[in-house]
Amino acid sequence: xxxxxxxxxxxxxxxxxxxxxxxxxxxxxxxxxxxxxxxxxxxxxxxxxxxxxxxxxxxxxxxxxxxxxxxxxxxxxxxxxxxxxxxxxxxxxxxxxxxxxxxxxxxxxxxxxxxxxxxxxxxxxxxxxxxxxxxxxxxxxxxxxxxxxxxxxxxxxxxxxxxxxxxxxxxxxxxxxxxxxxxxxxxxxxxxxxxxxxxxxxxxxxxxxxxxxxxxxxxxxxxxxxxxxxxxxxxxxxxxxxxxxxxxxxxxxxxxxxxxxxxxxxxxxxxxxxxxxxxxxxxxxxxxxxxxxxxxxxxxxxxxxxxxxxxxxxxxxxxxxxxxxxxxxxxxxxxxxxxxxxxxxxxxxxxxxxxxxxxxxxxxxxxxxxxxxxxxxxxxxxxxxxxxxxxxxxxxxxxxxxxxxxxxxxxxxxxxxxxxxxxxxxxxxxxxxxxxxxxxxxxxxxxxxxxxxxxxxxxxxxxxxxxxxxxxxxxxxxxxxxxxxxxxxxxxxxxxxxxxxxxxxxxxxxxxxxxxxxxxxxxxxx
Numbered sequence: 001x002x003x004x005x006x007x008x009x010x011x012x013x014x015x016x017x018x019x020x021x022x023x024x025x026x027x028x029x030x031x032x033x034x035x036x037x038x039x040x041x042x043x044x045x046x047x048x049x050x051x052x053x054x055x056x057x058x059x060x061x062x063x064x065x066x067x068x069x070x071x072x073x074x075x076x077x078x079x080x081x082x083x084x085x086x087x088x089x090x091x092x093x094x095x096x097x098x099x100x101x102x103x104x105x106x107x108x109x110x111x112x113x114x115x116x117x118x119x120x121x122x123x124x125x126x127x128x129x130x131x132x133x134x135x136x137x138x139x140x141x142x143x144x145x146x147x148x149x150x151x152x153x154x155x156x157x158x159x160x161x162x163x164x165x166x167x168x169x170x171x172x173x174x175x176x177x178x179x180x181x182x183x184x185x186x187x188x189x190x191x192x193x194x195x196x197x198x199x200x201x202x203x204x205x206x207x208x209x210x211x212x213x214x215x216x217x218x219x220x221x222x223x224x225x226x227x228x229x230x231x232x233x234x235x236x237x238x239x240x241x242x243x244x245x246x247x248x249x250x251x252x253x254x255x256x257x258x259x260x261x262x263x264x265x266x267x268x269x270x271x272x273x274x275x276x277x278x279x280x281x282x283x284x285x286x287x288x289x290x291x292x293x294x295x296x297x298x299x300x301x302x303x304x305x306x307x308x309x310x311x312x313x314x315x316x317x318x319x320x321x322x323x324x325x326x327x328x329x330x331x332x333x334x335x336x337x338x339x340x341x342x343x344x345x346x347x348x349x350x351x352x353x354x355x356x357x358x359x360x361x362x363x364x365x366x367x368x369x370x371x372x373x374x375x376x377x378x379x380x381x382x383x384x385x386x387x388x389x390x391x392x393x394x395x396x397x398x399x400x401x402x403x404x405x406x407x408x409x410x411x412x413x414x415x416x417x418x419x420x421x422x423x424x425x426x427x428x429x430x431x432x433x434x435x436x437x438x439x440x441x442x443x444x445x446x447x448x449x450x451x452x453x454x455x456x457x458x459x460x461x462x463x464x465x466x467x468x469x470x471x472x473x474x475x476x477x478x479x480x481x482x483x484x485x486x487x488x489x490x491x492x493x494x495x496x497x498x499x500x501x502x503x504x505x506x507x508x509x510x511x512x513x514x515x516x517x518x519x520x521x522x523x524x525x526x
Contacts, residue, residue, distance in 0.1 A: 002304050005041050007031035008051035010073055011293035021301045029053075039063040047300045049073065050080075052280075058084035071300045073292040074099060074283055075153075076233055077313060078206055086314045087391075089384035093299050093312050096152055098292035099283035104156035106282045107201050107231040108164075110255035114227050114276045115140060115199075117253075138227075138252070140164050146197025148213060149204030149232070150175050150185060157201055158185050169193055172204075194222045199229065206233035216241035225252045231282045234258040243268050246275065257282050309366070315386045316365035326366055329359055329414065330385075332436040333371040335450045335526060336416045336429040339438065341375035342524050343456055346422030350398040351375055354415040357407030364401060371416055372399060413439065438484075444495045446486030450526055451499035455507050458520040461487045461494040465517045472515065473500070476508040493519070 003024040006014065010027075018025045026045070031038040032053035042048060042064035049071045050056065056070055058081045070080055072094040085092050113119055116137035124131050145161045147154045150170040158168045162184055169186045171193045180187045190213070193200070200222075204210045214228065214237040228251055230237055239260055245251040246269075253274040259267065262280060269275045283292070302308035307330075308323040309315060318326055333353070341348070353371050355364055366385070373388035376397075383391055392399055407413045410430040417426040428440035438448045441456075459465050466483075473480060479501040487494035500507060512521045 003045045004047035004049060004300055005045045006049045007038055007054045010049060010051065011290050013290060014049065014293040014297035017294060017297040018301055021305060023301060035060060042067060046304055047071065049296055049300060052076065052079055054079065056080040061085055061088050061090065069093065069300055069303050071296040073296040078233065082314055086387045089386045091303060091309065091312050091386050092314050093310065095292040095295040096311055098295045099288035100152045100156055102285045102288035103231055103282040104153050104160060106257060107157050107229055108160050110229050110231060110257065110276060111140065111199055111201065114253040114255040119276050120273055140166055143198035144169060144196055146193040146200045148193065148200065148202045150183065151203065154203035155183055157203060158183055169196060191221060194218055197223060197226060199227045201229040202232045202236050204232055204236065206235045211235050212238045214238065219245040219250060222250060224250055227253045229255045231257040234260045234262060239269065246272055316369060318363065318366050322363060326362060328431055328434050329362065329367050330370040332414050332429050332431055333367045334374040335436045336414055336427045337371035337374035338377065338526060339524060340416040340418045340425055340427040341378045343522060344418040344420045344425045346420035348376065348379060348397055348418055348420050350400065350419040352400040352402065352417040354402040356404045357410060357412035359412035359414060360403040360405055368399065368401060375416065375418055410439065438497060441486065441495055441497060444486040444488055446484045446495065446497060448484035448497040449482060451481055452526050453500050453502040454524040455498050455500065456522045456524055457496040457512065457518060459494055459496065460517040461490065461492055462517050468515045469512060472508055472511045478502050478507060
């Protein structure tokens, strides 16, 4: 039975969804605080569902030998060692859209709060003070909002800000001019944003390029009197430098929902009247919690039960609708890739995948992952569809794709050419009634199904070959299941692909190689 561990506080709907799909669920939010207990629970788990409290470190991942997927209910995945997960062949998924509106609304609310000094005025009034003149605020109307990051959440903030009649500019290296135009956003450099914006709101992930993007140097060129809002990730702002900029008036105020170290129970920014803080509440609405819990449960279940991949960070996504269409071609790609890998000699240097016919119109990335994984299994025991392309890149193995809309003899064909230090070998396959068939092998046409135990033979096309091979297999008490032949020309070179009923026994290759017509003989396992 498939097992999924939930080690964070997720909504009960997540448990119900998983159990309804016949998945064994271990729901224990206390595991987030106990790494040793978490490792023990993950010893036989297929999936792990978390929020921000659980730390899926390399050590935790290394102690989860069956784990296939880690699902983060939310967008931030800095608590997951993605490199370690990828290396272990574990898919990492998040829910980037489940809390987008909630986080965007919180950013707008924080903007109002810091501009109008609402929390300070609330606290003062509740102390029976009436300090009306002390809490003079600023309007958002007509001001320029600078977005650092204009993706899903940033885009929602932009639309809300435009409704407030703010001008929106954005720094986002991944946003095209066309998309920015559609959003009504002006694309600018980071320096121009800093010098023009009255309000700056951050909506970018934390990585090596964005860490301390609001640095001491950035705060030196910032527009005097600007406000800074961060509802994205801690670590995007140099907090010490921000404190200095708040004290000397370069920054009029800051609204922070996230911090470098969390939980932030003590912080030098907390005692400043021009700072509004909340305890990482960006996604904390009832609707968002329910949405991300439901989404991650469905994504994990779909992946484990059907192979559908949604919102994955380390492998191609495949929707539930696409999965049934892709599955036969992924299966074909694995068989063809495996055969090409097993029949190639020398260290693999490159893999070329050619799609011909109707298959070229499908989403090919998952098929390529399957091909590369199968081809590399001859050299890397731990490779799978999740880590295949990453492992290939690490080893300098080139992956090339080719497409053509026509396939003269079949509706679709899939060809794999493996290039090694010793040469290259190509295999072409097609689907017959949804089942994989080999239709070209090393340049020779034939038609063969794929079985768990097979032998590949290169031989001289002369009388006596079939009889000799049959005798060797008879003497070894191995039955022939299917026998497929092909040749380049009469009396020239020929190939045979023979399926055997050999189970775990090894075919008698040495005896086969000793036959007079044999040039090469190899065992194939699938």
